[in-house]
Amino acid sequence: xxxxxxxxxxxxxxxxxxGVIILTQFTLNQGxxxxxxxxxxxxxxxxxxxxxxxxxxxxxxxxxFATNSISLTNLDGTGFSYTWDGSNQLVRTYAGSSTTMLTNxxxxxxxxxxxxxxxxxxxxxxxxxxxxxxxxxxWHCSRQYLGAKxxxxxxxxxxIVIRN
Amino acid sequence: xxIQIHRKRREQGTMLLVTALIAVVAGSTLAYFLTRAQQExxxxxxxxxxxxxxVVAEAGIEExxxxxxxxxxxxxxxxxxxxxxxxxxxxxxxxxxxDLYTISRDLGNGMGSYSVSLTxxxxxxxILGIGKVTCKNSLxxxxxxSRKILVYASSSSAFPGALTVKSTINMSGNNVTxxxxxxxxxxxxxxxxxxLAPGYGTYTNTGSTPNTPRKANGxxxxxxxxxxxxxxxxxxxxxxxxxxxxxVGANGSVGNVTWVDAGNQGIAPGYSEDDxxxxxxxxxxxxxxxTTFSGxxxxxxxxxxxxxxxxxxxxTASNVVLYLTNGINLSGNKTVSIGPNSYVTxxxxxxxxxxxxxxxxxxxxxxxxxIVYGLPSLTSITLHGNGAMFAAIYAPEAAVSYKGGGxxxxxxxxxxxxxxVLTGNxxxxxxxxxxxxxxxxxxVIQSWTELTGP
Numbered sequence: 038x039x040x041x042x043x044x045x046x047x048x049x050x051x052x053x054x055x056g057v058i059i060l061t062q063f064t065l066n067q068g069x070x071x072x073x074x075x076x077x078x079x080x081x082x083x084x085x086x087x088x089x090x091x092x093x094x095x096x097x098x099x100x101x102f103a104t105n106s107i108s109l110t111n112l113d114g115t116g117f118s119y120t121w122d123g124s125n126q127l128v129r130t131y132a133g134s135s136t137t138m139l140t141n142x143x144x145x146x147x148x149x150x151x152x153x154x155x156x157x158x159x160x161x162x163x164x165x166x167x168x169x170x171x172x173x174x175x176w177h178c179s180r181q182y183l184g185a186k187x188x189x190x191x192x193x194x195x196x197i198v199i200r201n
Numbered sequence: 202x203x204i205q206i207h208r209k210r211r212e213q214g215t216m217l218l219v220t221a222l223i224a225v226v227a228g229s230t231l232a233y234f235l236t237r238a239q240q241e242x243x244x245x246x247x248x249x250x251x252x253x254x255x256v257v258a259e260a261g262i263e264e265x266x267x268x269x270x271x272x273x274x275x276x277x278x279x280x281x282x283x284x285x286x287x288x289x290x291x292x293x294x295x296x297x298x299x300d301l302y303t304i305s306r307d308l309g310n311g312m313g314s315y316s317v318s319l320t321x322x323x324x325x326x327x328i329l330g331i332g333k334v335t336c337k338n339s340l341x342x343x344x345x346x347s348r349k350i351l352v353y354a355s356s357s358s359a360f361p362g363a364l365t366v367k368s369t370i371n372m373s374g375n376n377v378t379x380x381x382x383x384x385x386x387x388x389x390x391x392x393x394x395x396x397l398a399p400g401y402g403t404y405t406n407t408g409s410t411p412n413t414p415r416k417a418n419g420x421x422x423x424x425x426x427x428x429x430x431x432x433x434x435x436x437x438x439x440x441x442x443x444x445x446x447x448x449v450g451a452n453g454s455v456g457n458v459t460w461v462d463a464g465n466q467g468i469a470p471g472y473s474e475d476d477x478x479x480x481x482x483x484x485x486x487x488x489x490x491x492t493t494f495s496g497x498x499x500x501x502x503x504x505x506x507x508x509x510x511x512x513x514x515x516x517t518a519s520n521v522v523l524y525l526t527n528g529i530n531l532s533g534n535k536t537v538s539i540g541p542n543s544y545v546t547x548x549x550x551x552x553x554x555x556x557x558x559x560x561x562x563x564x565x566x567x568x569x570x571x572i573v574y575g576l577p578s579l580t581s582i583t584l585h586g587n588g589a590m591f592a593a594i595y596a597p598e599a600a601v602s603y604k605g606g607g608x609x610x611x612x613x614x615x616x617x618x619x620x621x622v623l624t625g626n627x628x629x630x631x632x633x634x635x636x637x638x639x640x641x642x643x644x645v646i647q648s649w650t651e652l653t654g655p
Contacts, residue, residue, distance in 0.1 A: 065230055072237050079241065083248050095651050112648055153443045153478050161443035161475070168476050200649035 067182065074180035082178065082193050085127065085138040089174065090197045092117060092129075097201040099149060099169040107147045107172060112201060121145035127176070144192070145176035152198060160196070170199050243338055247346065250336035253313060254348040255651075258332030261315035262352050264304065265328035266644065268319065269354060273643040274482040276574070277522075277546070279356060283321060296320070311335070325355045326644065329652075349652040359595045359642040360615035362420035363437065363631035367481055367597060367619050370421050370428045374605070374625025375452070377433035378408045381418040381631040384567055389414045389633075399541040403566045406611055406628035409434050409461075417457040419631045422477050425620075433623070434461050437631075440474045447473045481597035481617065482643050484574040486548050491524055509551065511535075515564070516543050527551035528579060531559030531588070538564040545571050549596075550578035555588035558610075562591035568614030568632045575599050575618075584612060593635050594618070595642070603627045 093109060100116060101108035108118040117131040119138070127139035139145075150160035152170035163169040175194045271285060272278040283300065287293055291302045305316040313334035320327050330350045338344040363379055364370060382404040383389040390402025391414065404414060419437035421428060426445035432452040439447040439455050447455070449468060454461045456469025491506035497513060499505060502520040509527035517540040528551035529537065539545055539562045553573070555561050562571040568591050575582070575596020584590055585604035593615045601618040605626030613630045623629070 069230075069233065072234065076237055076241055080244065083244070087248070087251065091651060091653075095649065112650060151443050151476055153476075155444065168474070200646070 070182045074182070078178055078180060081139055082176075086193060086195055088129070088138065089119060090195060092119075093172050093197040094200055096199055098199070099166045099172070102147065102149055102166050102169065104146050104148070107149075109199075119147075121176070139176065139178055141180055142176055142178045146174070148173040150196075172197050172199070239340075246336045247338065247344070250313075250334040250346040251348070254332040254334045254346050255350075256332070257308065257313040257315050257334060258330040258348050258350045260308070261306075261317040261330030261332060262328055262350055262646075264306075264315075265317045265319045265326075265330065265352070266354065266646070268302070269326045269328075269644045274484045275487055276359060276642070277487050279643065282326075291319075322353075325353060325647070328352045328354065351650045351652055352646050353648045354644045355647040357642055357645045358636045358638070360593045360617070360635040360638070362418070362422055363615060363629055364421040364621055365479070365615075365617045366423045366425070366601075366621050368423065368425040370423050370621045370623075372429060372431040372433040372623045372627075374627075375432050376408055376605070376626045377431065377623050377628075378406055378436075379419040379421060379433065379629045379631070380406060380412070380436035381416040381420075381633055382414050383416065383633040384569065385634040385637075389416050399565070399567075401567050401569070401634075404613060404630055404632070406613075406630045408628060411462050415458055416633065417461075418633055419629065422479075424477055424479055424481070430455060436461050438472050438474065439468065440477045442477045443475050445475050445477075480643075483577050483597060484548065484595065486524060486576065487522070489522075510537060514538070516540060516545050519543055521545045523547045525549045525551070528553045529561065530554045531561065532557035532586075534558045536560045536563040538562070539567075539570050541565050543570060547571070547573045548576060549573055550576040552581040552583070553579065553594075553596075553599075554581075554583045555590055556583065556586035558587045560589045560591075563589075566591045566613070568593050569634055569638060571614075572638075580619075582616075582618060584610070586610075590614065593632075593638075603629070 095111065096109040097112050098110050099107060100110050105123060106118065106120040108116060110116050115132065117129065119127060119129050121127045121142060125140060125142060126137050127142050127145060129136045129138050149163040149166065149169035150171040150173060151163050151168050154160055160171055173196045175192050177192045268286060268289060268291065269282045271282050283302065286302050291304045294301050299320050302319040303317065305314065307314040313332060315330060315332045318329045331347055333345050333347045335343050335345050363381060384401045384404065387402060390404045392402040415436060417436040419435060420440065421435060421437065422440040423445070424442050426441055428439050428441055428447040430439065430447060430449045430453040432450040435455045436458055441447060447468065449455060452466060454465055454467065456465065456472045460469040489504050491504050494505040494507050499516045499518055499521055502518040504522045506524040509525050510529045512535050515538040519542055521543065523545065525547060528549045530552065531537065531554065534557065536559065541564065543565070571592040573592050573594040573596070575594065575598065577598045579596050579599050582594065582596060582599045582601045587610040589610040591613045595617045597617060597619060599618045601616060601621040603612065603621070603623045605624055611628040611630070613632060615631055615635045
């Protein structure tokens with residue numbers, strides 16, 4: 038084997054190996070990022086749903102309502118609220134301090150109902166906040182990879198009955 | 202120039218290195234994937250257990266509510282729930298001077314377990330339910346998730362409003378008026394000027410004529426879907442079950458005193474709702490010794506059993522409980538008279554029929570002094586022909602017919618029935634002091650709190 042032959046062989050082999058490595062890295066990274074994203078999305082959504090459902094369940098009444106925001110009062114008279122900014126964050130406010138519960142939240146909607154179920158688990162819509170005894174909330178969040186929305190979590194939906 | 206290469210040795214070393222490198226990369230990647238998946242599995246498992254624990258804890262609260270409502274429908278025995286606690290499987294002990302009732306249950310099949318503690322505080326029963334569910338937190342290990350719910354229960358009034366029914370309320374004809382007053386309030390009832398005996402006020406519904414003591418809590422409510430107000434004047438609210446409707450005729454009016462007295466037609470803003478949701482427990486006859494009675498006048502306190510009251514009847518004893526198998530039937534100017542210091546509780550089956558100028562509770566004209574519990578066999582209550590009644594009636598299986606048309610009569614008190622029909626010239630006045638009586642229909646949850654501490 039001449040030196041020229043060796044250099045050409047090494048060059049081609051290097052290019053091939055680099056290509057394989059880059060492709061593998063790209064694929065692995067996508068997979069790893071996807072898993073990291075899903076884990077993060079699941080964890081944040083689950084944490085938010087657990088906190089929100091516990092808050093609403095123990096509250097005494099709804100004091101203000103919009104499809105992107107809801108305020109409630111506890112039995113001890115203290116108030117708290119959950120507000121979605123319309124494009125990104127869901128923020129919980131309690132006793133003057135705010136906590137960001139969700140980020141990259143693309144959609145969120147609150148609805149209020151009466152406690153009484155109709156047929157097929159459909160609840161009667163509350164026409165005013167005094168009637169509200171059930172809060173319906175839906176949202177979905179996404180994460181980005183290389184500037185694109187790689188993973189979008191399926192919509193989270195919950196119906197929480199105010200116990201008081 | 203020729204280059205000498207010892208191919209075998211160098212190839213072997215390179216291959217080993219590459220293989221080791223690939224193995225490390227593949228192994229690390231696999232380990233990462235598996236760790237993430239395992240972590241996700243544990244988190245999901247814990248979340249499931251956390252949510253399940255709440256349901257299990259609430260199951261415990263349900264068992265506690267079931268215990269304290271074991272005498273539901275029997276107002277005199279309602280608060281004696283603790284007498285049968287041991288027989289129901291509860292353990293009774295004493296804690297800080299108070300009796301403590303506890304019970305624990307394992308739901309089996311990995312559903313978890315709950316333990317309930319119940320005590321009788323001065324404000325009513327207090328129930329603590331703790332739900333426990335086991336979940337995996339590692340490959341070999343497990344953890345127990347628990348949630349605690351604290352509930353304060355209170356008894357609900359058997360007479361919360363003027364007319365409360367399970368199905369429909371139908372008013373027809375003119376001059377039907379429903380309002381409220383308060384016999385314990387001199388400003389909202391007619392009190393004697395001096396010496397203020399017997400300590401309560403009376404009231405006369407003047408129809409649509411302005412009336413100084415009048416209040417606007419003559420609420421009509423149904424668990425059904427229809428209230429037909431017709432041309433009636435209702436000084437109060439109208440409330441149906443969700444999805445129900447309240448219809449008002451051309452001359453009908455529902456609202457506060459100012460609204461109705463001003464001649465407004467229709468429903469005042471905020472005086473109609475559709476959020477009624479109430480359970481009406483059936484009444485049971487108290488387990489006590491009944492003295493058979495067949496006379497027409499009771500002068501000694503006690504528990505008496507009779508077939509029915511069909512003529513003039515008087516009660517002057519201070520505290521009388523009557524069990525009437527076939528109810529009350531009055532006509533031809535007959536009266537049931539209750540003395541000014543007498544309190545009567547009636548458990549009635551059959552029918553209650555008050556007509557022909559008959560008056561029930563003619564003496565005191567104070568509804569608080571005559572409480573009528575309709576047994577499931579009491580299916581009809583009729584007031585007609587100038588009949589008058591001053592009583593609080595809880596008869597969830599009775600169809601009530603109130604036929605006016607006379608020039609006197611009326612109903613003061615409160616009425617709970619299966620359905621109600623009111624025709625022309627009927628007046629109905631709710632005595633608000635009835636809501637404050639110790640006549641309760643059952644225990645309901647007053648407050649529900651999840652305890653977050655250890």
